[in-house]
Amino acid sequence: MKLIMIGESSVGKTCCMNRFVSDQFSEVTKSTVGVGMVSKEIEVNGIKVKLQIWDTAGQERFATLSSNYFRNAMGGVIMFDVSNRQSFENISNWIDACNKIEEKRVLVLAGNKVDLSERVITKEEGEARAKEFGLKYFEVSxxxxxxxxxxxETLTKEIVTLPKVEAQNNNEEVSINLASVDKETSKKGKGGCC
Structure with a gap:
């Protein structure tokens, strides 16, 4: 299952991905150049899922390259930094970039760095922006x-429980065909905007 991390440079996409995959955090992280990818296997609803998490560069000069990696992604995290208003204001740009590629995917909105005292985006603002786009909102550090x-886990569960998820060959292997997901599903606020 391919997931993408989307957002401005320095919002913490790489650090969040590393925290999830290896439970590690580094104060010093270089900006992603192009795209990075890591994998992790998790179990949701009794189904083993291998996640491929693609970390896209947030710098404008990599925007075209990053958008190529949006293809075939089943889900994504649009991330902003709660101490950086500009990263919050640019959320719609990232959603627009995602919408240019006409595939069905589940997206969530995440406000990172909630551990910082110099927060400028409130939880209520984050929730309101997520609601505006029909996304679930998470505050993370x-x-x-x-x-x-x-x-x-919530993002993966949302994808796994989409219609058209079927077990194949009675071997508990799961195939997710998002191209055939009912268009009405994403219109009803199931987290899909693309």
């Missing part, structure tokens, strides 16, 4: 690990 596992 890559530094403390708060909310990270819940965010990825």
């Amino acid at each position: 890559a530094k403390t690990g708060a909310g990270i596992n819940e965010m990825f």
